[in-house]
Amino acid sequence: MYKCSKWITIFCIGFLLSGCWDQVESEERGYVIGVALDAIENQRLEDIEQVKEDSSLQNQNEGRFKATYQLVVTSALQSSGSSDGQGSGDAFLNLTSTGNTMFTITRDIAKQTSRAPYLEHIKVIIMSEELARKGYFSKLLDIFLRDHEMRRATKVLISKGEALELFQTKSKIEKLPVIYIDSISENTFKNAEMLPITTTGDVHAFLLSKKSFAIPTIFLDDQNVKVEGAAVFNSENQKMVGYLTKEETEGLNYIRGDVKGGVIEIVIDGQRMAVEIKEAKRKFHADLSNSDHVKVTVNIEAEGNVGETFEGLDLLNPKMISKIEKEVAKNIEKLAEDVITKTQEDYQADILGIGSYLHQDHYQTWNKIKKDWEQGEHIFSKSNIEVKAKVKVRNIGVNIESNK
């Protein structure tokens, strides 16, 4: 008996101490930090509805999508810290592959690199406008929601033009283009023209709720990366239907209550002036007495400081302040009304969050009208949305006048 248990012990020690089955040394991993999704050619990319009907497409081994994975070159990151790095190579490596599904593309990437792609740290996914317009947005993102390696906090952006190009930009501040993009997109607390970060988790919620939604857009503006404006997706087939300009995005942010900071430029007494918005809140109020003609009031309350004036204005005069307040409020109302008209008339997509509000606060009525909200009767487009803004100027800066 003693002998037997000795052997069992030895077996167990050998078995349990042999180490971790899934062990991969962290320096041997190919950390993927960003994915750019593009269509290969115009002709080959058809609308999502037609895919299953044409079986001949399945035989095409070239594929219709092009994905670029950006990997971190850890060694380049370290050496460039000191100035003696002789081969000043890029700290990133872009690997591109094509295929019909994301999974095959991902596996194909593994053929091109010595380090197996490790997807747990993807920061940013950028999809080209073309794919989004053809309705591939939800399809191509599926893997990023389904796979256990993925996180829900990956940022999603839509690019005007080719997404791949964005991964090749060089910035002096960051060594990795993706990290650069990632940091830019986080600046929404300073600028209301950017849509707040949208993550894969948010996208998942959007797609499941069958509501229209907006995703921030990114583009190359003369070799500079810019995150500005938004891409609008409709609820019906989750295709991208159009863009919002930066002003419209700002209006959208006010309506959605997403403004964390921004600037409103006004003209007072023939002088330009910038008012910094510190905080903005919004409240919806709905009048549902006639369910075919919904009336919604958007009450926006903003607080801000005078940030900059061009000419000496008497800012200690209460009348002046209330004048500024009224002017800023008028501006905000204008911004909001513009985006409302655009979403109601051009896109017929309720990205304003009014549907969600009705769902949450007027559930009974919502149940009756939700089918006709954005489709069918288009109640959303017919509804009467009114914006009322209220602004409070709290501070005027530290000096009263800078020139006289």
Added chain:
Amino acid sequence: MKPFEYNDQEIGQKEVLFLVANMVIGFGVLTLPRSIVEHTKSFDGWISICIGGIIALFFTWVVAKLTMRFPKKNFYEISSAILNKYIGGILTFLFATYSILFVSYEMRGVASISQLYLFDKTPVEVICLVFLLVVIYGISGESIVILRINLMFLPIVLFIVFVLMIMNLGYFELKNLKPFFISNWKEIATASKETVFSFLGFEFLLFYNAFINKPKNTSKSALMGISIPLVLYLTVFIFVIGVFGVDVTSNTLYPTAELAKQVEVPGGFFERFESLFFTIWVMTLFSTAAMAFDITLLALGAIMKKVKRMHFIFILSPIIYLIAMSPQNILEVASFGKVISYTGIVFSMVIPSVLLTIALIRGVKGDV
């Protein structure tokens, strides 16, 4: 005063509290929010958790009352005293079968979820085997060891859940909880069924009764013990809905685990908070599985007094392993879980109530 206070085979009321709580908290929490939302389709699921909790509290009370009538007796002795030796033997044997299934299910759950989130390449079979070996190690000694381990494990587990909630406060959105009071009673009732399942586990008190040194307060401690999972389930549910919303929750396989994945604290390490969460979560699954295995041994030992504990372990371990490995995919694991849950209802609610009723009518009592 004894030289070594713990050198006895007895547990106090504190241990009862912890054993009930730890037995109940298990694999179910990871899927609970989804199984509720599948039925209620709104935040109203919290009502179902409360209903499930009240049912569980009532039957825990029944079980505790039954055990308090028969101090220091195990299930075999209780049922033999109330009915007769043969029926008692059969019931105990069935109970043992149930607990074998319970261990297998818990093991398979550990294996599948740790494979999904932690070990990509390690086969489920190997994870299962390693877990089983650890459980065997845990139970090869006295039962009392497992019961005392609970005291150490439960606070750690509750602490990590607390940390998980704190970390997710930033993602919590109150508006996700709206609209409420929109589900009808039928939906709430079916969801309550799901929650009752996740409160199972208190029936194991029927065996551990034999170790309780002062049985007078058993019902109080057991009820307190079952309140811990009740509060835990409610908090987890509120947070999962608050963070993900109803639609996402109903579409996520393990919503509670996703909550751990959601956590993102700058600094690298906590980007993989889920690995920490799972490591600690395995502790509670370990104590649940170990207690269930221990109950199997106690049950079989009560019927067959001549067989040694170690021999039972050697015979049962391969059987448990084979049962755990038999479901081929996630759907079969789920239906396996369903079968166990229904059996659990029989052993935790039906049989104790019947026994208690008969005992009350015939006035059977254990000698005090």
